[in-house]
Amino acid sequence: MKPTDSELEILHVLWANGPSTVRQVHEKLSQSRDIGYTTALKLMQIMYEKGLLSREEDSRSHTYTAIVSQEDTQRNLVDRFVETAFRGSASKLVMQVLGQHKASRAELDEIKNLLNDLNRDAGRSDESE
Amino acid sequence: MKPTDSELEILHVLWANGPSTVRQVHEKLSQSRDIGYTTALKLMQIMYEKGLLSREEDSRSHTYTAIVSQEDTQRNLVDRFVETAFRGSASKLVMQVLGQHKASRAELDEIKNLLNDLNRDAGRSDESE
DNA sequence: AAACATATACGAAGCTTTTCGTAGATGCAA
DNA sequence: TTGCATCTACGAAAAGCTTCGTATATGTTT
Numbered sequence: 001m002k003p004t005d006s007e008l009e010i011l012h013v014l015w016a017n018g019p020s021t022v023r024q025v026h027e028k029l030s031q032s033r034d035i036g037y038t039t040a041l042k043l044m045q046i047m048y049e050k051g052l053l054s055r056e057e058d059s060r061s062h063t064y065t066a067i068v069s070q071e072d073t074q075r076n077l078v079d080r081f082v083e084t085a086f087r088g089s090a091s092k093l094v095m096q097v098l099g100q101h102k103a104s105r106a107e108l109d110e111i112k113n114l115l116n117d118l119n120r121d122a123g124r125s126d127e128s129e
Numbered sequence: 130m131k132p133t134d135s136e137l138e139i140l141h142v143l144w145a146n147g148p149s150t151v152r153q154v155h156e157k158l159s160q161s162r163d164i165g166y167t168t169a170l171k172l173m174q175i176m177y178e179k180g181l182l183s184r185e186e187d188s189r190s191h192t193y194t195a196i197v198s199q200e201d202t203q204r205n206l207v208d209r210f211v212e213t214a215f216r217g218s219a220s221k222l223v224m225q226v227l228g229q230h231k232a233s234r235a236e237l238d239e240i241k242n243l244l245n246d247l248n249r250d251a252g253r254s255d256e257s258e
Numbered sequence: 259a260a261a262c263a264t265a266t267a268c269g270a271a272g273c274t275t276t277t278c279g280t281a282g283a284t285g286c287a288a
Numbered sequence: 289t290t291g292c293a294t295c296t297a298c299g300a301a302a303a304g305c306t307t308c309g310t311a312t313a314t315g316t317t318t
Binding site for chain 4: 021022023037038041042045060061062
């Protein structure tokens with residue numbers, strides 16, 4: 001189930017802040033763009049119907065929680081994106097991202113470390129061919 | 130101008146094969162999914178109106194060409210994607226992609242080389258802060 | 259020339275996404 | 289208890305995407 005861009009905004013708020021009411025989510029969203037309260041409400045209701053969110057009915061308002069995890073969601077999104085935008089070539093995507101976005105040295109080091117591990121694995125499987 | 134998923138399919142065909150008629154594009158698309166001829170035609174007409182494609186009117190049919198380059202398009206898509214899916218963190222995206230997709234040793238080496246260059250740059254700008 | 263194959267143009271239906279207005283319920287305050 | 293603030297529910301409009309049917313033009317074949 002692919003969340004839309006608006007739904008993704010809401011998921012990010014819930015992932016960052018944990019279970020929240022519509023009001024809380026709306027306040028966060030308002031910081032970065034113009035959006036009506038009932039718009040946020042409607043979005044979250046739809047996401048509830050879709051099974052993206054769960055909710056607990058408190059006395060007056062509802063508290064919503066993201067059911068889908070950030071990890072799973074991002075993995076799915078990446079899969080689709082690699083497919084549609086890069087015809088399945090993940091390494092092309094990586095090259096593109098690294099080329100056009102700045103990263104701190106710490107981040108680059110982190111990526112390098114991961115890369116070293118992967119390189120060992122690739123080496124192993126290459127030898128077996 | 131963000132191409133839709135369907136439009137991206139067509140762009141990929143044109144990028145790979147060069148200027149093509151609707152029939153040629155439709156035949157390529159048919160290999161991977163069910164799509165009517167007039168559907169492909171309509172999509173390409175819309176893309177022409179949007180300025181994504183140019184066309185040359187031959188005697189009987191039209192020959193379409195991608196106006197937007199693959200590089201520019203992918204750069205734009207990556208920008209949007211980093212923003213919406215990873216809240217602007219390009220390195221998170223890279224880590225995610227590297228973790229979940231296999232790459233050959235050659236590809237990994239290529240990425241590593243790029244990374245070394247970037248690391249030098251990051252080092253330089255770090256020192257100036 | 260008549261019939262046929264194949265091209266484009268066009269309109270429109272069906273769906274999804276985003277947005278908001280309005281109505282009705284409910285807790286709280288005066 | 290009456291009214292105010294605030295909540296949910298609901299409907300619906302506007303826009304964009306995808307799809308295809310039908311009409312019409314135009315080469316090609318017989």
